Amino acid sequence: MITIPVIDISPFESGGPAADGMIREVRAACEEHGFLVVAGHGIPKQVNRDMDRACRAFFGQSPEEKSRFTPANGDILRGWWGVGTMATAASLDIDTPPDFMEYLGFGPELSPEQRDDYARRDVQHVDSFFAANLWPDTEGLRDAVERFYDETTALARCLVRILAVALELPPDWFEDKFEVPGSSLFVNYYPATGTEPQPGQFRRGQHTDYGAVTVLYTDGESGLQVKTRRGEWVPVPVVADTYVVNLGDLMGFWSNGRWRSSMHRVICPTDTNTDRLSVPLFFNPSLDALVQCVPTCLAPGEQPNEPIPAGEWIANKVAATT
Secondary structure: OOOOOEEEOHHHOOOOHHHHHHHHHHHHHHHHOOEEEEEOOOOOHHHHHHHHHHHHHHHOOOHHHHHHHOOOOOOOOOEEEOOOOOOHHHHHOOOOOOOOOEEEEEOOOOOHHHHHHHHHOOOOOHHHHOOOOOOOOOOOHHHHHHHHHHHHHHHHHHHHHHHHHHOOOOOOOOHHHHOOOOOEEEEEEEOOOOOOOOOOOOOEEEEOOOOOEEEEEEOOOOOEEEEOOOOOEEEOOOOOOOEEEEEOHHHHHHOOOOOOOOOEEEOOOOOOOOOEEEEEEEEOOOOOOEEOOOHHHOOOOOOOOOOEEHHHHHHHHHHHHO
């Protein structure tokens, strides 16, 4: 049975043999799975508890109440999207029934100066990635989301430094690529169905993540599966007080395909009365960052492919799913 590893990243800042061993574990996980489960992250447990409680309170409301927070523009990655509004597998041109999930989308907002700078440089998709958040009036929700976003973003920045070292680069090699991250934070709620799903329906259809690194909180319910190199679907272990971390397409490009942006999905449970909540932070580069193979992943004499604009890649993938 192939198992996604659980790795304690706490030795990184201290360095030494323990950190070197951890880097080797991370490198092997990126090459084989594109997934790992991260312990030793330093985020207080209360951050997840507050997030889980407030989000469940929101999703427990009627569709009519939740629909007050539906974005007016379908290109905006903000607000509430109901069950049946997304078919994630369509990003791979796979025809399936819509995902059985609903979600809330949040993300960073730009200062007027940053927005003016993007406008001067004609950076595309700014309004989609940096739209104003639609804040539900559910008690404690905004505070919980903002704290969760800040904590997981700090973890993601640490992980990117770890990944740089694992690629035999300086720890700060990716830093300028994430100067103004085009990140998204989704709260995925998979309600209990009480009935069998449609043929070929998943809670979330198979897909790769489009950006760089995903940091995922789950409520302890299983269902997330990863497709192995042999084409088998294996479960991601559920471990208390950890985060699931996986690589997106852009990290695959940076590593010249050495590291996996793995196919994954969320299956429907046998017990149709079981719900599930998960919160992924999609930690993405600046929209105008150009993604190209890093020097340490080029063979002698090999030339890198043309650079890929990060925002363009992600925006095109998202558009295919809605």
